[in-house]
């Protein structure tokens with residue numbers, strides 16, 4: 674199967690750019706998948722709404738110093754979805770590397786945020802995503818999924 678056929682018709686509408694502020698993320702569901710979206714250093718980050726510490730939701734969380742701060746115990750995550758620090762300070766690098774948000778490929782276009790509901794770790798390399806997204810935008814009608822605000 675051609676790569677485009679495998680992935681290109683699954684971009685789902687998550688929300689509008691204006692729903693993400695510089696101080697607060699957007700938390701929204703696409704079907705049963707609940708996602709958190711935020712901007713860090715100008716980059717759009719979309720990840721599963723599931724804190725790697727104890728699985729809390731990021732609903733009601735804040736963005737501080739370009740990092741997403743979990744509202745439960747204060748762990749923070751950067752634009753790569755990597756753990757930065759927690760309430761007991763920094764962790765050894767090998768441990769820190771395992772504490773990641775599960776990110777999803779996402780793009781902003783014409784004020785709308787689109788996400789591929791396949792984790793980035795199971796998606797083609799980041800370098801291919803812009804080409805896939807452009808192909809989809811040019812060749813297809815956007816298919817808008819029903820989303821539920823929480």
Ligand code: FES
Nearest residue numbers: 724726727743746
């Ligand atoms: S559940 Fe997120 S920091 Fe504890």
